[in-house]
Amino acid sequence: MNHFWIILIGALVGSSCSILGCFLVLRKMSMIGDAISHSVLPGIVIAFLISGSRESLVMMFGAAAIGLVTVFLIQMFQNSGVQADASIGVVFTALFAVGVVLISLYTRQVDLDLDCVLYGEIAYAPWDTLHIGGQSIGPKAVWGVGASFLLNILVIGLFYKQFKISTFDPALAASLGIPVVFFHYLLMSLVSISTVASFESVGAILVVGMIIVPAATAYLLTDKLSRMIIISIVLSIVSSLLGYYVAYLLDASIGGTMVAVTGVLFIVALFFSPKHGVLIKKWSRKKVLQQN
């Protein structure tokens, strides 16, 4: 049963993150996803210190708030003349460092293991179960990550056309009266929430892989946004399955192997994609040369 739970958690983390990743990749904001996933750390710690528990809801709000602060700060620095990549680098490392300091300061009060925050420990997730009336209803992580997955599906599903047009052509979107800035921050809130829901399983660092890599891979495989989202979800489910199997064989970190598999799938797509693959491009170039 534990095998099933771990694979399910991995698949839910991947799906939840990669839906959002598709929009981040297309907005050329992959590094913002990276930034948010790190800078939510102080949010998690502060929420923990205030509430004194690891109950996910409080943490999600804390993290979502810090996630928005991150995006806001990055934007503000950029507007005041700092290079885009520099301002991302400054903001997320500074906030992440604050988080690390906070954890080390309050080690006694905070039941947060830094290793766990950074690398995650999906292997133990199945034992941390949720109970209703003394009855176990499955691991907490399944419910937390599942909820964030459903939230993403719901919000993106409801506002699909708004997200699409404000990603492709924000100027036209704004001229049509679509609140582009609102949807920008809505997307960032979802990224923050998904990150927090996922960090216990795969950790703050690897969650970036789940956000970006399946989406970037799907981008190579299709010419349609809706299909790109579906493919990225399928890829992250496959990565969870294969990753778990590899970890089982090698007795290695499960989160690590899952994200490593997404990387391998990306390389495969990069070379063998029927539409944008390196090989097909070479081959068609050769064909053109031969014809001439």
Add this chain to the structure above:
Amino acid sequence: MAFPLTVKNLTVAYQKKPVLEDISFRVPEGKLIGIIGPNGAGKSTLIKAILELIPSITGKVEIFGDSYKNTRKRVGYVPQRESVDWDFPTDALDVVMMGRYGHLGWFKRPDKKDKEYALECLDQVGMSKYVHRQISQLSGGQQQRVFLARALAQDAQLYFMDEPFVGVDAATEKAIIALLIKLKSQGKTVLVVHHDLNTVKEYFDWIMLLNVKLVGIGPTEELFTRDYLQKTYGGSLTMLDSNTSPIIVSPR
């Protein structure tokens, strides 16, 4: 009958330097208007300020006698082609469908009727062959036509187009101008940011001369003169006078 567009005392500034200074004008219905002026004259900025895409310091804009908030559905916009990422995973039809979004409200999805409408718009710009072509596989001219079809799909009465003629082939240029004339004949008003002075006389019945301040707006034959152009472009304009019609060496 209210004017399609009335602008009063519009001033826009990035940092401290004004990009547009105290612009006031009115546009009558059914005119094809070229906005011309040197680089940095604020041509694109004017359109963006009118559409509230960038904040203005002072000024009032009325569209059909009402605020833009209430008249969005009657306004169409063609941004500069380079302003979007053409590697976006979508096809020509899908881009044109985006023109319908303004009529759909918050939650409605485009339906069959919107699709038919979009197909018709693509047909009008001669793109029916490329309906399902991935947009990165289109030539520059074809991409511009897709943008125009999208503006048609907005089904507006007042259009703003930002440099639709830049980087397009001759066939597309002809197709665009035919379309503009058609829009005009339907009583629609079109403002076009334009660079090529050699074609101004041929294409537009009105022109607006802009260089941070408004130099003039009115019928082309009255304003497209040596004096006015000299005033707009300053020293950067070279003219070779050939008696009746001035041949212009484009200042770009």
